[in-house]
Amino acid sequence: MANVRGGDLSRLRQLNALAAIRALREAGPLTLTALAERTGLSRPSTKEVVDELTGLGWVEEVPPNPGTMGRPARRYRFRADCGHLVGVDIGGHNIRAALSDLDGEILAETRQPVRPDDPLEERLAAIERAVSGCLALSGRAASDLWLVAAGTTGVVSPEGRVQFSAAIPAWIGLDLAGELARMFPCEVLVENDSRLAALAEARRGAARGARDVVFLHVGRRMGTGLIIDGKVHRGFGAAAGEIVMLPEARWYDAPDHLNTCAVVPPGTPEEDAAGFTLAAARDGDPAALAAVGRYVDDLAVGTAAMVLLLDPQVVVLGGGFSRSADVLLGPLRERLERACLRTPEVRASALGDECVVMGAIDYAVDHLDRHLFTPDAGPSLPLPQPAGR
Amino acid sequence: MANVRGGDLSRLRQLNALAAIRALREAGPLTLTALAERTGLSRPSTKEVVDELTGLGWVEEVPPNPGTMGRPARRYRFRADCGHLVGVDIGGHNIRAALSDLDGEILAETRQPVRPDDPLEERLAAIERAVSGCLALSGRAASDLWLVAAGTTGVVSPEGRVQFSAAIPAWIGLDLAGELARMFPCEVLVENDSRLAALAEARRGAARGARDVVFLHVGRRMGTGLIIDGKVHRGFGAAAGEIVMLPEARWYDAPDHLNTCAVVPPGTPEEDAAGFTLAAARDGDPAALAAVGRYVDDLAVGTAAMVLLLDPQVVVLGGGFSRSADVLLGPLRERLERACLRTPEVRASALGDECVVMGAIDYAVDHLDRHLFTPDAGPSLPLPQPAGR
Known part of the structure; x- marks a missing residue:
């Protein structure tokens, strides 16, 4: 069974699993009692859900503090490292990439200089190199990626096609989402760079x-x-x-x-x-x-x-x-x-020069929360297996 | 027990009751089976919740169609008439008021002509007359009102004070929310009139x-x-x-x-x-x-x-x-x-001249959905008894 929304879990068990994941993502490590309180589930149902999610690799027990006396209540956390996200900033002079866990914690960053008048293929190759660099730096494989979110200069259509770009003329008309989808074995999001910069400043920056x-x-x-x-x-x-x-x-x-x-x-x-x-x-x-x-x-x-x-x-x-x-x-x-x-x-x-790439990561995290960890939010992601089991 | 969020219902029963009310408000009359499906509750829990809400006056059984053969499954609906809302449009030349049920269905409308240079007291008295007219037309009392939403020309502070008005000079500096709260025995919302007009056009008008x-x-x-x-x-x-x-x-x-x-x-x-x-x-x-x-x-x-x-x-x-x-x-x-x-x-x-008063009603309905019929949405309304029990 590959994902929480998948076949074998009943509807109710799916909803309970999503509620538990949401609570753990929001609140950090929780005891079963605290988790039951936050989800409104009974304690036996909470235990059942946590056991199931632990088995699937989505949740793990937090090791007790070494100095703790007696038998403290077990605490559980969401395994933010069971998948990875990549953010990319496609600018006129630089391609930046960052790799994070599912909570948006940055694990690796790279930068590839490019020129505004570079041919299309060279710029696309630089994107691939920047992301490969992040994977190498963090010891991950492309198959560990759940989402790639890219910010580009220019006006981008809802389908991820570049409609206009004053900064990168070769970019105009490009099906950027399609190019990135061919490059990476996961879902791809494309957004205007200033919007992602705004998001990063609102989440972790000046605003x-x-x-x-x-x-x-x-x-x-x-x-x-x-x-x-x-x-x-x-x-x-x-x-x-x-x-x-x-x-x-x-x-x-x-x-x-x-x-x-x-x-x-x-x-x-x-x-x-x-x-x-x-x-x-x-x-x-x-x-x-x-x-x-x-x-x-x-x-x-x-x-x-x-x-x-x-x-x-x-x-x-x-x-x-x-x-x-x-x-x-x-x-x-x-x-x-x-x-x-x-x-x-x-x-x-x-965040200066980092704001677009950070925003791309934050955008990917938001997308995950909205489309994966929310019941009835529309089509579910084609989820890879949780990693490292 | 005056309200669904109130004391005697346990947390879980409250959540289930809110889920059932939300489903019935969104989908219209439902059988227990359909309601169970929409809420994710078991059928016995659904039955229990519906019985409880029926007893409290929030839900009622829909009479079967006269021509129906055999024993059709019982259907239940939210009682939109268990409370009432008032919308007010405060303009330079007219005060308009409308009264609706909790679904925003308009039951009565009134208009009171005023002049831009009328003294403050006269304009406030016209508001009171316009609303009283709606109550009289619909055979309701002020105690049946759950919410009054007023749209006014001018810039309104978050607290409902008029900060500037070119159209009604006497209005500037007025604590409009305070004046309305003294007038009506329920919660009061104050908003800029163009915003309410926008809402009405988006909900039921040109957009x-x-x-x-x-x-x-x-x-x-x-x-x-x-x-x-x-x-x-x-x-x-x-x-x-x-x-x-x-x-x-x-x-x-x-x-x-x-x-x-x-x-x-x-x-x-x-x-x-x-x-x-x-x-x-x-x-x-x-x-x-x-x-x-x-x-x-x-x-x-x-x-x-x-x-x-x-x-x-x-x-x-x-x-x-x-x-x-x-x-x-x-x-x-x-x-x-x-x-x-x-x-x-x-x-x-x-919607023409009606757009602000319709928008005030739509704004009140939204407020109800967000603050009353949603779990954990913040402080609950001081709810009157459901009417007509």
Whole structure:
């Protein structure tokens, strides 16, 4: 029998098993008595369920503390290592991958540099290498993977096809979900990178605990990801977050203010220009400060539109320019205070370059909770055998 | 024993009772066998729960059809009339009230005209009269009410205090939730009117079945209500939907295009001016069509910001000007198609002047489902006795 939803368990026993797994995943190790209380099951039913799940490799007994006197009550925990998840961040210049257990605990990370103009095959090969690296680092095989979640720059269709990407032109039209499904022997999820970054900041980063979060990707390209009521907001056609496309929001050309400042040395490649302006502004250069002011004026228009519309608890400033958050946060806050009815907290990204790959892991964990460990949540995953039995 | 969550029922019996009530509310009349299947309870437990709920007045047997031969299996239903809900729409010119059963089935409606500059006391008295009228029409008493949900123009704090209202100046600063709580012997909810209108259109109106909906209140004043993932989006400080406050969204002054058109007869009061322009545009008057074009240009900017950000399935055009939806919908669609990545359906309000009061009823039903008929959803309502026992 391969999975908890599978054939031999009766409907009621399945529901009880799912309730027990959910309780153990939420609360950590529990005694049978505590587990019975949380699930509403009788103690004999709880014992039966735990024995069954232990036999299947989903649950294990926690060893008692060495110093414990007498006979303490046995405690049981969910075996988060009975399966593994992979998160991938597909950017213009880097592919990052991370491997975690089923609780999202990171066990290995890798990075593969790529170039925006690399051919499609090379970029796909780099994804495969990044994930293989994670498997090797953690001593796991591809067959241990339950889910691969990938975040990519660009607009992604609900089916995981790249509809548009300014950063990776070769990516446009690619059936990314299909390519990844050919690569890995497990379910694959594809999502826009800014949305995953937003999720990571809401779960473990600068907006930890907040239910409504606007993540601003500020860099040479601008993007945004929304967390609404604790969940990634995709929209009906998975096209949410594209306010950069509205000229009146003044985002698209905003980075030009930084690129064209007089402090940028002649001949600087465009991708490095803004860094000079932001650095000079930190040192108090008046021309650079004026350029930053104009940049934040524009950034604040689209941001105020989002804040007025959604009233988030936290706005997180992420992306390449967020390394200069010290220069940007104050002016942005000040403009939002003038423009908005209620000003949210404005914070710098806590996860930096890791935010997309962490978000991909968090997204995979959420997917697991929603589609596997919840009764009647729709089609069940094709689950591999719990590992290490 | 006054309520299902109350003292005497054990934890497990409470959970079973809630599961049975939920199944009957969702599926309508069920046989014991069908109910057992939906709840996952054994048939004897189901019988026990149904007997108990019948005794408490929450559930009743459905009379068999007169023509039925033999002995058909008994069917049971939730008694939606064991309590009642009131919805109130507090506008500048009208107070509307509706009374429904616990399923949101409307049993009575009233309207009380008021004036925007009426003193506070007069407006509060009109609310009380409107609700009393509903009670009288339906033969119910205030003690039969479980919930009163009120929608008001203006920005409302999470605690139900009016923070700002352009339409009813006397309303600003009012503890509306407190005033209503003094008026009615039951729990009171207060919400922004555009949000409730959005909910009604999503539940029973133009956007029925859609999970992500933007409701545009277009009229002399502009407002918006968002339904995200099937729920009213309030935002962290209950200030969501206020994009009209962003000058770049071009909403605030947009109605001026209609008010100042040459077709408006001199001396027309401002509140009637737009109607002349919209009527003339319907008749093909070039000046009026040009004014409508400029109006929709502005309307489309704020709307495109919302569509690009949220990617809703449906945009509903409501509010006073939506009576001229035939004149506005085409031009609005055309501009959104040019500005947006994915154009949602754009539809006229199906509920018209009733949308806020219907939304208030739907909001009350949702609240009931979330806070009363769901285990562990937080504090339970102070429930009155089920009526009519």
